[in-house]
Amino acid sequence: MFSFANLSIPVIQAPMAGGITTPALVSGVSNAGGLGSFGFAYSPPNVIHHDLRSAQALTRGPINANFFIFQNVLMPDLKTIKIAIEPLHELAPDIDFSIPAPPFFPDLETQLEPVWQLRPAVLTFHFGIPPDWVMQRARALSIAIGITATCIEEALRIEQAGANFIVAQGIEAGGHRGTFEVESPDDRLSTFDLLHQLVKRCTIPAVAAGGIMDGRDIRKALDLGASAVQMGTAFLCCPESGASCEYKTLLLAKNPRPSIFTKGFSGRLARGIENAFTRHMDCKSTLPFPIQNTLTGQLRQAAARSHNAEHQSLWAGSAFYKARTFKVGELMKALQIELES
Numbered sequence: 001m002f003s004f005a006n007l008s009i010p011v012i013q014a015p016m017a018g019g020i021t022t023p024a025l026v027s028g029v030s031n032a033g034g035l036g037s038f039g040f041a042y043s044p045p046n047v048i049h050h051d052l053r054s055a056q057a058l059t060r061g062p063i064n065a066n067f068f069i070f071q072n073v074l075m076p077d078l079k080t081i082k083i084a085i086e087p088l089h090e091l092a093p094d095i096d097f098s099i100p101a102p103p104f105f106p107d108l109e110t111q112l113e114p115v116w117q118l119r120p121a122v123l124t125f126h127f128g129i130p131p132d133w134v135m136q137r138a139r140a141l142s143i144a145i146g147i148t149a150t151c152i153e154e155a156l157r158i159e160q161a162g163a164n165f166i167v168a169q170g171i172e173a174g175g176h177r178g179t180f181e182v183e184s185p186d187d188r189l190s191t192f193d194l195l196h197q198l199v200k201r202c203t204i205p206a207v208a209a210g211g212i213m214d215g216r217d218i219r220k221a222l223d224l225g226a227s228a229v230q231m232g233t234a235f236l237c238c239p240e241s242g243a244s245c246e247y248k249t250l251l252l253a254k255n256p257r258p259s260i261f262t263k264g265f266s267g268r269l270a271r272g273i274e275n276a277f278t279r280h281m282d283c284k285s286t287l288p289f290p291i292q293n294t295l296t297g298q299l300r301q302a303a304a305r306s307h308n309a310e311h312q313s314l315w316a317g318s319a320f321y322k323a324r325t326f327k328v329g330e331l332m333k334a335l336q337i338e339l340e341s
């Protein structure tokens with residue numbers, strides 16, 4: 001069974017859905033003594049199977065497969081759809097934006113089939129607790145389960161559900177904020193404030209996520225009682241990451257833009273680098289997650305094809321200006337040296 005004590009460096013490379021977590025990145029982290037993670041939230045089973053198999057062929061280290069817990073959404077009415085499409089049309093008049101037919105998100109049961117078959121060491125979830133049958137099946141197969149919490153109430157529910165560890169996601173974190181309910185009140189706790197509360201109140205291991213970029217940050221998290229850290233943004237500029245060149249360029253810019261929260265891309269709050277899209281969508285109505293995500297898909301894909309960073313989602317944590325361009329193995333070595341010094 002997976003144990004943090006068996007990692008030679010207490011680093012989880014964060015799952016990052018959307019093609020960033022390649023088998024080379026994930027296996028590179030695991031081979032260096034950390035835990036490499038795949039972001040499989042939107043992936044079909046054949047891709048999940050392929051990526052897990054490819055990474056397993058490259059490493060004997062532990063691998064994490066990560067999924068979203070999607071909540072049921074109803075088809076919005078025509079007026080709401082029209083209001084949501086209007087600002088997108090202003091940005092891209094040539095695209096014929098249309099709402100997909102339900103189901104609006106992948107079926108978790110089908111997505112998990114390759115997981116049960118290939119048995120990565122760890123399974124993590126974002127946006128909520130998986131159904132009980134998933135927890136039981138994972139336990140029966142000795143797969144450890146971790147779930148994101150953004151507040152103490154969510155952490156206590158995760159512990160109660162029988163998870164093996166909690167990922168404490170602070171407000172500094174890049175990507176989607178993992179709150180269980182989209183509209184619930186949010187105290188926007190910093191990573192270290194949340195971690196502090198969590199280690200006092202929970203008995204299962206806590207993993208600190210958000211704004212952790214170097215060995216000094218890792219040391220601080222461990223001193224506060226974390227069993228490990230989960231770092232996303234720090235890995236984006238590795239050559240093994242699937243982030244686009246223009247995304248990497250903005251992460252490394254000498255005069256960095258701010259990182260901000262937007263609902264514009266997906267319908268849920270997520271932190272990324274400000275661009276023309278996020279400015280245009282500020283205060284605009286969006287459709288519920290993940291319908292908005294599918295709606296903006298064509299625009300984001302067109303932007304990726306034309307290398308236009310202004311219409312891509314550039315998820316990044318608040319400390320992205322500290323990102324480094326090392327190869328994944330070198331980054332892991334640097335983190336270890338910084339942590340030990």
Ligand SMILES: Cc1cc2nc3c(=O)[nH]c(=O)nc-3n(C[C@H](O)[C@H](O)[C@H](O)COP(=O)(O)O)c2cc1C
Nearest residue numbers: 014016017039126173174175210211232233315317
């Ligand atoms: C590009 C990107 C994509 C992300 N996608 C996911 C995801 O698919 N699943 C998930 O649990 N977390 C995801 N996250 C959030 C990370 O798990 C983690 O909370 C975050 O990266 C920590 O903050 P940092 O980026 O400052 O290191 C993503 C983060 C980034 C930067």
